[in-house]
Amino acid sequence: MILTEFDENKIAVINxxxxxxxxxxxxxxxxxxxxxxxxxxxxTFLNAKKIGESNDxxxxxxxxxxxxxxxxxxxxxxxxxxxxxxxxxxxxIAMGAKRIILLGNCGVLDKSIEDCGIIIPTKAIRDEGTxxxxxxASDYIQVNKDYGELFEKMLDEYGYNHIKGVTWTTDAFxxxxxxxxxxxxxxxxxxxxxxxxxxxxxxxxxxxxFFQFLYAGDNLDxxxxxxxxxxGYAKLSEKEKIAMLAVELAYRITAGQS
Numbered sequence: 001m002i003l004t005e006f007d008e009n010k011i012a013v014i015n016x017x018x019x020x021x022x023x024x025x026x027x028x029x030x031x032x033x034x035x036x037x038x039x040x041x042x043x044t045f046l047n048a049k050k051i052g053e054s055n056d057x058x059x060x061x062x063x064x065x066x067x068x069x070x071x072x073x074x075x076x077x078x079x080x081x082x083x084x085x086x087x088x089x090x091x092x093i094a095m096g097a098k099r100i101i102l103l104g105n106c107g108v109l110d111k112s113i114e115d116c117g118i119i120i121p122t123k124a125i126r127d128e129g130t131x132x133x134x135x136x137a138s139d140y141i142q143v144n145k146d147y148g149e150l151f152e153k154m155l156d157e158y159g160y161n162h163i164k165g166v167t168w169t170t171d172a173f174x175x176x177x178x179x180x181x182x183x184x185x186x187x188x189x190x191x192x193x194x195x196x197x198x199x200x201x202x203x204x205x206x207x208x209x210f211f212q213f214l215y216a217g218d219n220l221d222x223x224x225x226x227x228x229x230x231x232g233y234a235k236l237s238e239k240e241k242i243a244m245l246a247v248e249l250a251y252r253i254t255a256g257q258s
Contacts, residue, residue, distance in 0.1 A: 001137075003129065003132040003137055004132075004136075004137045006132060006133070006134075006135065006136045006137065007133075010205070016090040016091055016093065016094035017094045019091055019094070020052075020054070020091040020094040020095050021094070021095075022094065022095060022096050023051070023052060023095045023096050026051075026074070026095050026096030026097065027065050027072045027073055027074035027096075027097070028096070028097065028098040028099065028254060028257070029073055029074065029097070029098065029099050029100075029101065029250045029253055029254045030073070030074035030075070030076055030092055030097045030099070030100050030101070030250075031073055031074065031075055031076075031101045031103070031246045031247055031250050032075070032076045032077065032078040032089075032100060032101070032102050032103070033075075033077065033078060033103050033243055033246070034077070034078045034079075034080060034103070034104050034105060035105065035232050035239075036077060036232070037232040037233065037236065038232065038236070038239050038240065038243055039075075039077045041236070041240055041243070042075065042240070042243050042244070042247065043064055043066075043075055045240075045244075046066035046067075046068060046073075046075070046247070047066065048064035048065060048066035048075050049064060049065055049066070050062045050063065050064055051063055051064065051065045051074075052095060054088050054091045054092075056087070061076070061077060061079070061088060062077075063075075063076055063092065063095070064076070066247075068247055068248075068250075068251050069251050069255075071250075071251045071254045071255050072254075073247060073250045073251065073254065074092070074097060076088065076089075076092055078102060078104070078195070080194065080195075081171065081194050081195065082128040082129070082130040082131065082169065082171060082194060082195050082197070082198035082199075083129070083130045083198075085194075085195040085198065085199060086130050086134075086195075086198050086199060086202045089199065089202060089203075090202070090206075093202075093206050093208050097208065098208060098209065099208060099209035099210065099211070099253065100199070100203060100208060100209070100210050100211075101211050101212075101246050101249055101250050101253075102195070102196075102199060102210070102211070102212040102213075102246075103212070103213060103214075103215070103242070103243055103245075103246045104193050104195060104196070104212060104213075104214045104215075105193070105214065105215055105216075105217045105230070106119060106167065106191040106192060106193040106214040106215070106216060106217060107173075107176070107191060107192045107193070107217060107218045107219070107220045108190065108191050108216045108217075108218070108219050108220065108221060109168070109181060109184065109185050109189055109190055109191055109192060109220055109221050110185075110190050110191075110221055111219050111221040111222060113163060113190065113191070113216045114216065115216060115217075115228045115229050115235070116215050116216060116217075116229055116235055116238050116239065116242065117161065117162070117163065117215065117216040118155065118160055118161070118162040118163075118213060118214070118215055118216075118242065118245075119162065119163055119164075119165065119167070119190065119191050119213065119214040119215070119216060120144060120148060120151065120152070120162055120163070120164045120213050120214075121143045121144055121164075121165070121166070121167040121191075121196055121212060121213075121214065122142075122143065122144065122164050122165060122166060123140045123141065123142055123143060123166045123167075123188070124140065124141050124143050124166070124167050124168075124169045124196040124197035124200060125139060125140055125166060125167070125168045125169060125184060125187055125189055125197065126138065126139060126140065126141055126169060126197040126198075126201075127168060127169055127170045127171070127184075127197075128169050128170060128171040128194070128195075128197060128198055129171060130198035130201070130202075131169075131197045131198040131200075131201035131202075132201075134198070134201035134202050134204070134205040135201040135204060135205065139187070140166070141197050141200050141201055141204075142200075143167075143196060143197070143200045143210075143212065144210075144211055144212065144213075146209050146210075146211060147209075147211045147249065147253060148164075148211070150249070150252065150253070151211065151213065151245075151249055154245065154248065154249060154252070155245070158245070160245070162213075163190065165188065165189070165190035165191070166187065166188040166189045166190060167189060167190070167191050167192065167193055167196050167197075167214065168184040168187075168189040168191070168192040168193075169192075169193060169194060169195060169196045169197035169198065170192060170193075170194060171194065173192075173194065176192060176220060181220055181221075191214060191216065192220065193214060196212050196214075199212065200212075211249070213245075213246070215239065215242050216228075217229060217230040218230045
C-alpha cells in the first residue's frame with residue numbers, strides 16, 4: 001500500500017523553510033484553537049498583536065503574540081482537517097515554535113460524556129492520510145506524552161472534570177457510519193475529530209512538543225445525530241473559559257522552562 005511508504009528523510013523538494021524563515025524572538029509556545037469565533041474572542045481578550053502570517057489559496061492566516069502573566073504566547077487559528085492543520089503548523093514550526101497546545105472540538109462516541117466536557121486523548125487512531133507521511137504505518141499513535149499530569153492538576157485546581165481515552169482521527173466526517181463507529185468504539189475510542197493523530201506525527205517528526213485536549217460537542221452515540229453545542233455560538237462563554245485553560249497551560253509550561 002502507498003500509505004506504508006514512509007520516508008524518514010527530512011529533506012523534501014519543498015520544505016517549510018522555503019516558505020517561512022525563522023523569526024527572531026518568536027514565542028516558543030503557541031496556542032491554537034479551531035473555531036474562528038472562539039479564537040477571535042481569545043485574541044481580543046488578550047489584546048494580541050499580529051507578528052506574522054501564513055498565506056495559501058484560502059487566504060491569509062495571521063499569527064499573533066499576546067502577553068499573559070508576563071509570558072509571551074503565540075496564537076494561531078487552527079485549520080480544519082489533518083492536511084490543512086499540519087500544513088500551517090509546518091510553517092509555524094519553521095518560524096520558531098518549540099511547542100504547540102491545540103484545543104479542539106470533538107464528537108463523542110459515549111453519550112455519558114457531557115456537552116463541553118473535557119477529554120484528554122491518550123492515543124489516536126490514525127484514520128487519516130497525513131500522519132503516514134510523518135510516521136511509519138500503524139493503527140494508533142501515542143499522544144500527549146508531555147504535560148498530561150500538569151494539565152490534570154490544573155483542571156483539578158479549577159474544578160473541571162475530565163476523562164482520558166482514545167480519540168479517532170478521521171478525514172471524512174460524512175463517512176462516520178454506524179458500523180465504523182462500532183469498530184472504533186471496539187478499538188477504545190471515546191470521541192472523534194479530524195487532526196490529532198496527524199498533528200502528533202508532525203510534532204514527533206519535527207522534534208516539537210505537542211499537547212491537545214478536546215471539548216465535547218455533538219453526540220454520535222445515538223440512533224440519530226445530536227448536534228448539542230456544535231454551533232459556534234452555543235455555550236460560548238463556557239467555551240471561552242475552556243480556551244483560557246489552554247492559555248494558562250501555555251503560561252505554566254513556558255514559565256517553567258525559563
